[in-house]
Amino acid sequence: MKKLITLVLILLAAIFSKAQSTNSNDHSFIENIGVKINYSKNFGFQRDPLPDLLDWKPKNSSTFRLGLSYDWNRNKKLNYNFNLSIDWLTDKSQYIVNDPDFDSNSIRQNFSYNGTVYFIFETQFLYRLNKKGNLYAMAAPQINYFLFNDPGSSVLTGTNNLNGYSFSLSRTERNRIIRPSLALGLQYDLNTKTKMRLGAFYSYSFTPIYFGEFTYENSNGVTASGDWEFNGHQAGITFQIFPFFKRGSN
Numbered sequence: 001m002k003k004l005i006t007l008v009l010i011l012l013a014a015i016f017s018k019a020q021s022t023n024s025n026d027h028s029f030i031e032n033i034g035v036k037i038n039y040s041k042n043f044g045f046q047r048d049p050l051p052d053l054l055d056w057k058p059k060n061s062s063t064f065r066l067g068l069s070y071d072w073n074r075n076k077k078l079n080y081n082f083n084l085s086i087d088w089l090t091d092k093s094q095y096i097v098n099d100p101d102f103d104s105n106s107i108r109q110n111f112s113y114n115g116t117v118y119f120i121f122e123t124q125f126l127y128r129l130n131k132k133g134n135l136y137a138m139a140a141p142q143i144n145y146f147l148f149n150d151p152g153s154s155v156l157t158g159t160n161n162l163n164g165y166s167f168s169l170s171r172t173e174r175n176r177i178i179r180p181s182l183a184l185g186l187q188y189d190l191n192t193k194t195k196m197r198l199g200a201f202y203s204y205s206f207t208p209i210y211f212g213e214f215t216y217e218n219s220n221g222v223t224a225s226g227d228w229e230f231n232g233h234q235a236g237i238t239f240q241i242f243p244f245f246k247r248g249s250n
Helices: 002-021
Strands: 033-047 054-072 078-097 111-113 116-128 135-146 152-159 164-174 178-189 195-207 210-218 223-246
Touching: 033 078, 033 195, 054 164, 054 223, 078 135, 116 178, 135 195, 178 223
Parallel strands: none
Antiparallel strands: 033 054, 033 223, 054 078, 078 111, 078 116, 116 135, 135 178, 152 164, 164 210, 178 195, 195 223, 210 223
């Protein structure tokens, strides 16, 4: 893993070095450095069937991303935009128990989990779509890097004190250390003195962001077990600002 990180850093340094020696439109190296903000929703949850009396699904999973970018104008049609970001992922799941023997006051139905932090390496290929050169089609290979891969587990239980009914849902969770994905979208440069860029995108994850197993049982003799995964596909918006870039500067 250390070798991979070292290789990525060397490649980024080589790209930035080459970009500095071939600056587009005579802009300096620092003028092409930007700050990127990203907000998106994650989706793509699948699991083996559970009994009808229990429903479990993510209610809200959002991502906030902050990072640095470098914009390299290769020619009149093509731009490269390199990004290194930190991604905060937050999840909220909903559990609904439809068993008439269950006391709905004994358990919460919404659960929020601690945020997960990822590092994102992204290379955007931007192809100009109009004569003004401010609208781009975007394709961006991404590498999502998670620092740890320790399995986690949680147990959800409930009891009805009137009739002794109880249930238990045990869940084991694992993470992908390296998760490749591909983003497609549009980018638009705003007509402002300082360079700003808005974008919308859809990102397809080639491996699940989370995966694991679950086991369910209750005191009425109902049992179930299986696998589940959260694919981590994303749809969202981005904003980039290049604070040192001034239009018309040499």
